[in-house]
Amino acid sequence: MDSRLLACFSQRIKHAVVRIPSDVQAKIEEIRIRINQPVEIWVQNQSYFLTEAGRLSRSASQGLLATPEDGQKILNLVSRHSIYAIEEELKRGYITILGGHRVGIAGRAVVDRGRIQHMKHIRFFNFRVAREVKGIAEEILPYLIDKQQPLNTLIVSPPQCGKTTLLRDIIRVFSYGHDVHNFDGFKVGVVDERSEIASCLDGMPQHDLGPRVDVLDACPKAEGMMMLIRSMSPQVIACDEIGSEQDTRAVLEALHAGVAIVATAHGSRIEDVKQRPGLAPLFHTSVFERFVVLSHRKGAGTIEAITDAEGRRFYPPSLRGMHYA
Numbered sequence: 001m002d003s004r005l006l007a008c009f010s011q012r013i014k015h016a017v018v019r020i021p022s023d024v025q026a027k028i029e030e031i032r033i034r035i036n037q038p039v040e041i042w043v044q045n046q047s048y049f050l051t052e053a054g055r056l057s058r059s060a061s062q063g064l065l066a067t068p069e070d071g072q073k074i075l076n077l078v079s080r081h082s083i084y085a086i087e088e089e090l091k092r093g094y095i096t097i098l099g100g101h102r103v104g105i106a107g108r109a110v111v112d113r114g115r116i117q118h119m120k121h122i123r124f125f126n127f128r129v130a131r132e133v134k135g136i137a138e139e140i141l142p143y144l145i146d147k148q149q150p151l152n153t154l155i156v157s158p159p160q161c162g163k164t165t166l167l168r169d170i171i172r173v174f175s176y177g178h179d180v181h182n183f184d185g186f187k188v189g190v191v192d193e194r195s196e197i198a199s200c201l202d203g204m205p206q207h208d209l210g211p212r213v214d215v216l217d218a219c220p221k222a223e224g225m226m227m228l229i230r231s232m233s234p235q236v237i238a239c240d241e242i243g244s245e246q247d248t249r250a251v252l253e254a255l256h257a258g259v260a261i262v263a264t265a266h267g268s269r270i271e272d273v274k275q276r277p278g279l280a281p282l283f284h285t286s287v288f289e290r291f292v293v294l295s296h297r298k299g300a301g302t303i304e305a306i307t308d309a310e311g312r313r314f315y316p317p318s319l320r321g322m323h324y325a
Contacts, residue, residue: 001025004099010073016064019054031127035071038063045296074125078103090119100130100199100206132207137169143306143314148183150236150260156267157294162301163264164196164240170262171238175210189234190215191224197240222246229257238262245278
């Protein structure tokens, strides 16, 4: 377990977490802490409760209860003892910490004129464990490049099936370049609206995205794409979870400016994405040249299919799918 993540827990919770066998620690996806409730651990899409002895149990009654003191300690640690310094992050409902890990929070929202101003009485924490998995884009790279140029690509995936992890590695490979596929590297602009791709902390990416990447952190996708085109002259724009009409208009504008797009969208199948009204124009004009469909069938990041705009399927036996574990 990353020591930077452990440093954000109270002592009693940390002592229990470090007792979890190391091979199990390596597969943890989420650590959910709710005040006056047992600490919950998600491992490979399965829920368990953490006991004081560091065992994982299916029984909530055996779980280690998180106390109000644990919650206050956690909040102090993730905010670096300055709740005012993270006010903007609190409005968004999550905090990025060292190592790129993300802490989702919930409590009482203070709302003014329909907009969240800040959060108080924070009682719920979700530590999402960030894992930088390098090399997972290598096998699919031949399908994302044509004549040494990047193809417009959409990664389709249900939640927690590895789409952001795969997107991050595609960005890294595009940024560094590739000797085998004979390209020197592209200027990649990343619009990281939810701070999940680069996981910036104080403006600095916590993940290795390569030497040719510029990041707009916590910026709305549609506005961010236009900003990058105007200011950073990217060859590729990458973003996570497109879905709105505004996103679609921005993607079309980027294409008209000669910029390639690599993006993700929620869905179990390509047909799920096609049925979303906000994205329909992208399919009417066959914007995307490649679709990568992920699932959790063999673990997070299982590649179910790679297709082109006409539905032609690429699925060599060598594609095993990437996994967190």
